[in-house]
């Protein structure tokens with residue numbers, strides 16, 4: 001369970017998040033949507049303890065992420081890139097992260113298999129394509145078999161087969177009882193994947209609920225999104 005309550009973050013003189021409040025529940029995929037610069041990544045960084053809010057709390061299963069002893073078991077995160085040093089092979093990177101969290105080498109081979117990188121495990125991360133880097137980042141997130149997944153634009157850089165694979169993977173993860181929170185600005189993709197939707201614009205939550213509640217009287221999620229963000233043509 002992810003519980004975000006009253007998050008406010010100021011950078012310099014700009015308030016980039018204003019009392020952001022929402023939750024993401026186990027067994028469900030929650031889509032976190034917003035135009036460019038709306039505050040999605042900023043919210044996810046606060047949730048992962050990479051930045052600190054001036055006001056508010058962001059909890060994973062009742063505690064801040066950084067307060068968990070073995071965080072990889074609680075939550076797996078995919079932000080920008082793979083997180084691997086360019087000169088490290090995919091397998092060496094995963095073994096290093098696994099060791100730091102007391103996880104086995106056997107688990108490294110499992111996650112390589114899950115994300116389809118077994119054949120490339122001996123290649124250096126710096127030689128990976130964008131899609132392969134995303135897969136390696138996801139493999140890292142999955143190392144601890146976490147009950148919560150936090151993914152920033154997970155399908156960026158994936159080819160059509162990879163997008164389909166990711167969709168199925170996220171749905172299966174939720175079906176197994178995991179909490180899945182993913183940010184995106186790809187409406188069609190989210191309409192296929194998300195159970196719940198939160199829309200943020202200008203650092204404020206402007207809509208939230210089940211997919212059906214958020215779409216409501218609008219023909220599609222994209223129409224609802226553009227109406228909530230008053231974004232017809234402004235940021236696309």
Ligand SMILES: Nc1ncnc2c1ncn2[C@@H]1O[C@H](COP(=O)(O)OP(=O)(O)OP(=O)(O)O)[C@@H](O)[C@H]1O
Pocket residue numbers: 011016034035036037038039040041042043185
């Ligand atoms: N390092 C930074 N320094 C100053 N301002 C920042 C920084 N990172 C983000 N911001 C500002 O915070 C606001 C929210 O940015 P954020 O990256 O969270 O948006 P986003 O919804 O993830 O956007 P996108 O869809 O473009 O990735 C923007 O106004 C941005 O300019």
